[in-house]
Amino acid sequence: xxxxxxxxxxxxxxxxxxxxxxxxxxxxxxxxxxxxxxxxxxxxxxxxxxxxxxxxxxxxxxxxxxxxxxxxxxxxxxxxxxxxxxxxxxxxxxxxxxxxxxxxxxxxxxxxxxxxxxxxxxxxxxxxxxxxxxxxxxxxxxxxxxxxxxxxxxxxxxxxxxxxxxxxxxxxxxxxxxxxxxxxxxxxxxxxxxxxxxxxxxxxxxxxxxxxxxxxxxxxxxxxxxxxxxxxxxxxxxxxxxxxxxxxxxxxxxxxxxxxxxxxxxxxxxxxxxxxxxxxxxxxxxxxxxxx
Ligand SMILES: NC(=O)C1=CN([C@@H]2O[C@H](COP(=O)(O)OP(=O)(O)OC[C@H]3O[C@@H](n4cnc5c(N)ncnc54)[C@H](OP(=O)(O)O)[C@@H]3O)[C@@H](O)[C@H]2O)C=CC1
Ligand SMILES: C[C@H](CCC(=O)O)[C@H]1CC[C@H]2[C@@H]3C(=O)C[C@@H]4C[C@H](O)CC[C@]4(C)[C@H]3CC[C@]12C
Numbered sequence: 175x176x177x178x179x180x181x182x183x184x185x186x187x188x189x190x191x192x193x194x195x196x197x198x199x200x201x202x203x204x205x206x207x208x209x210x211x212x213x214x215x216x217x218x219x220x221x222x223x224x225x226x227x228x229x230x231x232x233x234x235x236x237x238x239x240x241x242x243x244x245x246x247x248x249x250x251x252x253x254x255x256x257x258x259x260x261x262x263x264x265x266x267x268x269x270x271x272x273x274x275x276x277x278x279x280x281x282x283x284x285x286x287x288x289x290x291x292x293x294x295x296x297x298x299x300x301x302x303x304x305x306x307x308x309x310x311x312x313x314x315x316x317x318x319x320x321x322x323x324x325x326x327x328x329x330x331x332x333x334x335x336x337x338x339x340x341x342x343x344x345x346x347x348x349x350x351x352x353x354x355x356x357x358x359x360x361x362x363x364x365x366x367x368x369x370x371x372x373x374x375x376x377x378x379x380x381x382x383x384x385x386x387x388x389x390x391x392x393x394x395x396x397x398x399x400x401x402x403x404x405x406x407x408x409x410x411x412x413x414x415x416x417x418x419x420x421x422x423x424x425x426x427x428x429x430x431x432x433x434x435x436x437x438x439x440x441x442x443x444x445x446x447x448x449x450x451x452x453x454x455x456x457x458x459x460x461x462x463x464x465x466x
Contacts (some may be wrong), residue, residue: 295311
């Protein structure tokens with residue numbers, strides 16, 4: 175026992191030292207003059223990411239459906255110090271939009287350094303009611319359009335040694351009730367982009383893919399959708415947005431926000447899945463959840 179402890183202590187010390195010294199930090203200069211597309215940037219976390227990129231001096235192209243909101247985001251980005259700011263409005267239900275957005279970036283800047291995939295189609299939080307059309311729509315907007323944007327952007331990203339940031343959720347890593355269609359699209363993102371990352375590494379392509387696994391965040395949409403059914407407090411969208419950019423700029427494989435809560439849940443998921451299921455169910459006020 176004594177021998178085991180004696181050999182374990184230096185080993186644990188070494189691991190801790192390695193972890194401490196390997197902790198990189200984001201320097202705003204890393205994003206200066208970088209050419210970045212942010213999808214779903216008219217509100218919420220996407221809008222906040224655009225503002226962070228702006229004060230760091232990036233070139234920004236934002237997209238979403240609502241033109242009036244995008245115009246305001248662009249104006250604000252320019253005031254904050256963006257190298258340039260533009261928008262393309264349209265719905266990712268339209269299969270041609272992904273390519274149009276990427277083409278606009280090429281036309282504006284001649285290249286691309288970072289692709290931030292963040293948009294989602296409005297979703298509900300309720301018992302699954304058999305609405306297969308809703309699943310189809312969410313797969314189109316939350317998943318297939320991410321794939322389409324990636325395909326269009328890859329040649330430019332290969333040229334620049336750029337990065338792809340995929341905004342996902344704890345609902346794309348473990349079982350959360352009342353979001354079945356949405357959860358399916360987020361699990362699909364993990365499968366697709368984790369496999370693609372492997373291929374890029376095998377082919378020695380210098381494009382990083384960061385999967386961002388987020389917990390509950392205080393966006394207006396989240397407040398409206400889950401305020402009355404989920405009793406754990408949400409984390410701030412501004413900080414969340416900065417962590418996502420940091421994770422992408424540092425070319426992390428995965429990013430967790432809120433770090434401790436998400437990491438703990440993932441550890442429990444692999445060792446005691448039934449316990450995680452029941453702990454997650456207990457975070458919901460089920461009597462407030464709609465049935466249809
Ligand atoms: N908030 C949370 O608690 C959590 C969020 N996440 C993830 O974070 C990301 C951002 O979420 P959040 O900021 O809360 O979401 P919001 O609802 O605030 O923003 C969604 C964005 O997507 C755009 N959008 C909606 N439909 C379409 C469409 N058909 N085509 C193109 N754009 C569209 C919206 O703009 P417009 O309506 O103008 O088109 C908006 O800009 C998402 O990927 C989400 O899954 C993950 C875990 C938790
Ligand atoms: C509250 C959940 C987090 C539970 C945990 O233990 O980590 C959230 C995980 C998934 C979230 C939903 C989601 O990502 C889809 C929608 C996104 C919208 O912008 C806000 C509403 C959502 C239904 C959102 C609500 C919180 C979660 C269920």
